[in-house]
Amino acid sequence: MLGEGPEGKLVWIPEDEYSPEAEEAKLRFKEKTRIRRIRVTRSLLAAICALMIGATTTAHAAPQYSIQAIRYATAPGVTLSDLVVDGPKNEKVDIAMVVWLIRGGGRNILFDSGFHR
Numbered sequence: 001m002l003g004e005g006p007e008g009k010l011v012w013i014p015e016d017e018y019s020p021e022a023e024e025a026k027l028r029f030k031e032k033t034r035i036r037r038i039r040v041t042r043s044l045l046a047a048i049c050a051l052m053i054g055a056t057t058t059a060h061a062a063p064q065y066s067i068q069a070i071r072y073a074t075a076p077g078v079t080l081s082d083l084v085v086d087g088p089k090n091e092k093v094d095i096a097m098v099v100w101l102i103r104g105g106g107r108n109i110l111f112d113s114g115f116h117r
Helices: 020-055
Strands: 001-005 011-013 064-078 092-104 107-111
Touching: 020 064, 020 092
Parallel strands: none
Antiparallel strands: 001 011, 064 092, 092 107
């Protein structure tokens, strides 16, 4: 099972070392990860909006923008140990690969946030 290790990193906890505290640590880690993801998304959207608003002139009304996630691939069967410190080598997950399409003001902007292992 997954749990929180040193410095808040996600680590693999063998089943024989399971405890309610480990389960609680896992839930805290998931919540922290969810909050970080929300903050990154908000920051990205705020930066994009600031750039778009700054690019418009005061004589014209600000254009409306839409942002869409486009899944262009799935990386199937990525070993969990490649993503999580001390993760099991026999468990695999699929990873969604996406880019962001920003439309508005007569422009289409394709934004790739990247992927780092």
